[in-house]
Amino acid sequence: MKKPKCHSELGFSLLEVLSAILIVTFFTAAAMQMMVISAAFKAKAKEYTTAANLIEKDLETVRNIAAQYEFPIVASPVPTVGATAIRLSSGKGLKQDDQIQFSGSSNVYSITAPSPIPSASPTITITPGIISPAPSVSTRVGSNTVCSATSASTGLANYLQQITQGSAYIDSSKTFSITEGATSVTYEAVVGANPYIIPDTSKKLWLMRNDNNLNAAPYNVLQVRYLVVKDNNGSPSSNKIVAKLASEVIPNASFQCIQ
Secondary structure, three states, X not given: OOOOOOOOOOOOOHHHHHHHHHHHHHHHHHHHHHHHHHXXXXXXXXXXXXXXXXXXXXXXXXXXXXXXXXXXXEXXXXXXXXXXXXXXXXXXXXXXXXXXXXXXXXXXXXXXXXXXXXXXXXXXXXXXXOOOOOOOOOOEEEEHHHHOOOOHHHOHHHHHHHHHOXXXXXXXXXXXXXXXXXXXXXXXXXXXXXXXEOOOOOOEEEEEEEEEEOXXXXXXXXXXXXXXXXXXXXXXXXXXXXXXEEEEEOOHHHHHOOO
16 A cells, blocks of 8 residues: 655745735835835925024014014103203104104104104204103104004005115015916025025925015904925025915004004
């Protein structure tokens, strides 16, 4: 009687090997694709996070400018009853022919000179002469004309915009215009932020800003719009937007208007 042979060296069939290879290939390809997608999302998230940080940093700068924008106060020497020359801490928010009022007094005066009013420690001439009681040092001087502005060009937001659009904050040599709704909006590069190179990459981003006075009484709101765009051969590319934001700021002087 013959004993059955033991086939100890039998392996997988060709069909089984091909099936295993196909399965391994499928899962490897899927895993590689997921890694590529994950890397792409990670890079995009890094771009957006960087853009958001650039916007936040500059918006805080604009808000600080708005917070520090105050009407001037009376400086030494103390004005006396009948005086027409008054020394102020600054000329912010004031111009010739403005109707002004001292905090705590109902008397209204008109600035007759100088024109323009210097920004630092000006001495203004008013009419009529100071009526009793005379204002003391550090008394706030508000402009009724500006606080009751009848157009965006004469409101407090316009004064604030003149600062935020200065050469210390905006680079007017790098601009572009895009259509938002039915309006063409011009964005300008923010000084000191451009182009920003994302760490550990060669990618560059541009921070662009548009300041616009809202055309609504009391004309004290400055609308600040941001775009962060990708670089295109050393210039901002208006068709490669990474992030955008719109915000509004009000100068502190607006809360010092004498009612």
